[in-house]
Amino acid sequence: MKAQHEHEFEAAPGLPEALPVGERILWQGAPDWRQLAVHAFHVRKLAVYFVLMLALQAAFMQGQPMKVLVPSVATSAVLALTALIMLSGIAWFASHTCLYTLTNKRVVMRVGIVLTMTFNLPLNCLAAAAIKQRRRGCGDIALKIKGSDRIAYLHLWPHARAWHLRQPQPSLRSVPQAEAVAHKILQAWRAANPQEALITPQDASSPSRERDPLSRRVTA
Numbered sequence: 500m501k502a503q504h505e506h507e508f509e510a511a512p513g514l515p516e517a518l519p520v521g522e523r524i525l526w527q528g529a530p531d532w533r534q535l536a537v538h539a540f541h542v543r544k545l546a547v548y549f550v551l552m553l554a555l556q557a558a559f560m561q562g563q564p565m566k567v568l569v570p571s572v573a574t575s576a577v578l579a580l581t582a583l584i585m586l587s588g589i590a591w592f593a594s595h596t597c598l599y600t601l602t603n604k605r606v607v608m609r610v611g612i613v614l615t616m617t618f619n620l621p622l623n624c625l626a627a628a629a630i631k632q633r634r635r636g637c638g639d640i641a642l643k644i645k646g647s648d649r650i651a652y653l654h655l656w657p658h659a660r661a662w663h664l665r666q667p668q669p670s671l672r673s674v675p676q677a678e679a680v681a682h683k684i685l686q687a688w689r690a691a692n693p694q695e696a697l698i699t700p701q702d703a704s705s706p707s708r709e710r711d712p713l714s715r716r717v718t719a
Contacts, residue, residue, distance in 0.1 A: 638677025
């Protein structure tokens with residue numbers, strides 16, 4: 500695996516250099532920024548939290564003159580709205596500066612808003628992949644890396660599987676048509692690893708999926 504920084508020139512979108520002979524692009528895509536805002540930056544949860552805090556603030560200030568209560572609550576509401584707009588803006592930039600690429604040899608992740616980085620994940624270095632379906636066909640596809648190779652969680656975030664800090668898993672976040680993309684990754688992995696035995700994908704209704712929503716394996 501190789502990480503490269505800040506591309507002044509891309510031979511092709513998402514690729515810092517021309518593909519070698521025999522390698523071809525199978526798929527390219529980017530996160531849906533709205534889904535990224537909701538599931539990676541937790542805008543919806545924060546909105547609910549802010550509404551509850553505003554309600555508590557108004558309740559604690561009962562008995563205060565309206566000329567005191569209204570400006571105080573309004574100021575808090577403006578600050579909360581500003582925070583939500585900023586997070587949504589970061590999600591938009593994270594989506595529009597990101598490009599995921601699948602070739603017949605590797606998965607390439609170009610990520611980063613200010614400092615752009617490209618991660619090359621050879622298919623023969625992937626031990627497993629797992630998909631978490633979300634609304635409107637979007638989903639997260641987490642990639643488990645073989646052996647002792649690691650990419651720092653902070654380098655990947657928000658393009659990393661949540662809470663896997665000790666063994667970070669690069670993740671294609673909020674990808675449209677995630678099921679189809681996962682199938683393409685599976686096919687490419689099988690072609691690149693014909694000698695490996697595959698583990699059958701788990702049933703979505705199995706108890707293990709309830710314990711771990713990213714339990715559906717799409718590669719070995």
